[in-house]
């Protein structure tokens with residue numbers, strides 16, 4: 459629970475305490491992630507800055523309004539820079555550099571508690587098809603050319619529609635999308651984060 463305590467003391471809030479219907483499955487607290495090892499220890503909750511948490515709660519409400527059988531699931535939220543460095547070390551110098559923020563440039567919005575990795579679960583708890591798994595580092599995960607992915611048969615119509623649903627509710631709740639990862643949402647710009655929010659070591 460050391461990391462939980464550190465993040466709480468930084469002024470972050472526990473997402474489940476804000477909305478107990480939002481599911482949390484911290485992928486980096488298990489070895490089942492792109493690094494092949496658990497890189498979070500002492501963390502049992504998903505933490506966000508209150509400004510981002512408020513938007514996530516709003517997104518869950520919008521989703522439930524569209525379909526009460528669905529729920530958001532959080533795969534990652536606030537992330538210390540020490541973990542960001544481990545992630546970066548794995549992709550540095552490879553063709554995967556677009557999928558991890560460089561700590562030397564101030565990291566990404568996860569490192570300020572202002573980004574969240576999410577998808578949607580159905581009523582059985584299964585993730586809706588989104589065309590790729592979480593942390594699929596390749597073209598099929600990109601958000602800027604999904605019509606072409608659809609036309610080329612790289613994602614199917616169901617995944618295309620599910621991504622649009624996820625994006626619609628997240629955008630309507632105040633999040634921004636990024637080009638390379640359908641699951642990643644920022645609660646503010648990088649400039650705003652650096653100016654207004656403390657970085658998490």
Ligand SMILES: C[C@@H](N)C(=O)N[C@H](C)C(=O)O
Pocket residue numbers: 534545556557558559565566567568575593639642
């Ligand atoms: C590693 C991936 N889940 C992620 O969060 N990437 C963004 C771009 C980041 O590292 O900030």
Ligand SMILES: [Zn+2]
Pocket residue numbers: 534568573574575641642643
């Ligand atoms: Zn992310």
